[in-house]
Amino acid sequence: MRASLIQIGVDPDEPVAERRTRVASLVREQRGSDLVVLPELWTVGAFAYESFAEEAEPLDGPTAEAMAAAAWDTGVWLHAGSIVERAAPDSGSAAGDGPLYNTSLVFSPNGDLVRTYRKIHRFGFDKGEAVMMAPGSEVVTVPLPQTTLGLATCYDLRFPELFRALVDAGAQTLVVPAGWPARRREHWTLFAKARAVENQSYVLACDTAGTHAGVEQAGHSIVVDPWGEVLAEAGPGEEILTVELDTARVAKVRDDFPALKDRVLGRK
Ligand SMILES: O=C(O)CCC(=O)C(=O)O
Numbered sequence: 189m190r191a192s193l194i195q196i197g198v199d200p201d202e203p204v205a206e207r208r209t210r211v212a213s214l215v216r217e218q219r220g221s222d223l224v225v226l227p228e229l230w231t232v233g234a235f236a237y238e239s240f241a242e243e244a245e246p247l248d249g250p251t252a253e254a255m256a257a258a259a260w261d262t263g264v265w266l267h268a269g270s271i272v273e274r275a276a277p278d279s280g281s282a283a284g285d286g287p288l289y290n291t292s293l294v295f296s297p298n299g300d301l302v303r304t305y306r307k308i309h310r311f312g313f314d315k316g317e318a319v320m321m322a323p324g325s326e327v328v329t330v331p332l333p334q335t336t337l338g339l340a341t342c343y344d345l346r347f348p349e350l351f352r353a354l355v356d357a358g359a360q361t362l363v364v365p366a367g368w369p370a371r372r373r374e375h376w377t378l379f380a381k382a383r384a385v386e387n388q389s390y391v392l393a394c395d396t397a398g399t400h401a402g403v404e405q406a407g408h409s410i411v412v413d414p415w416g417e418v419l420a421e422a423g424p425g426e427e428i429l430t431v432e433l434d435t436a437r438v439a440k441v442r443d444d445f446p447a448l449k450d451r452v453l454g455r456k
Pocket residue numbers: 234310311341342343344346367368369372375
């Protein structure tokens with residue numbers, strides 16, 4: 189299975205609509221890949237909190253529309269990273285805007301939105317995403333012909349129990365779009381490798397590049413195999429990583445070194 193990770197540069201001098209068009213073109217250039225992965229909140233920027241409400245979109249908004257068309261035109265599975273989702277207001281509550289979520293979108297090669305994942309662990313402690321967005325609650329996997337994806341987003345990478353739940357739900361390839369800052373780059377690389385080794389899974393971790401809201405992004409998107417070997421790693425700038433994944437290797441590593449079978453606590 190060929191996977192391409194597009195590490196998008198997110199800079200405030202590029203209007204969101206222009207970035208959307210540019211990214212759709214980059215997706216279309218990945219013809220021949222089976223799976224294309226984009227980063228977290230690449231439209232608005234993961235730290236551009238003051239623009240979240242203004243740039244929020246429904247699940248059939250302009251980003252979803254552009255990405256569905258790009259997936260269809262290119263004939264790829266597209267993990268389109270995440271958007272600021274504006275959900276419908278709760279029925280029964282007073283009229284007003286619905287809640288915001290940090291929501292990942294996965295499209296099939298037919299351009300259908302087949303799965304969404306609302307980020308469970310919100311970043312920011314007592315500000316930003318942590319107070320502006322609602323948390324997701326659902327563990328989401330996506331069966332592809334070659335592998336089963338397990339979905340997580342950025343800060344989720346610090347919570348190994350989510351990844352164990354994904355493995356219990358059948359995940360073999362863990363996909364992590366992010367807007368991870370440069371000042372904690374070592375954590376990013378460490379966690380990506382750890383999640384791959386402890387879960388005997390591929391990890392496709394796709395970060396943003398550039399600087400927005402004064403926060404320099406780490407870049408350094410990384411693909412790690414189920415034995416912990418780094419198959420590809422980007423530098424700090426905008427870059428596309430393309431890797432061949434031997435999807436049968438997940439079962440082989442799990443059979444040859446059956447640590448997952450030795451779990452005692454929390455085993456399903
Ligand atoms: O955990 C971190 O260090 C970064 C997390 C983050 O930036 C995010 O979740 O948006």
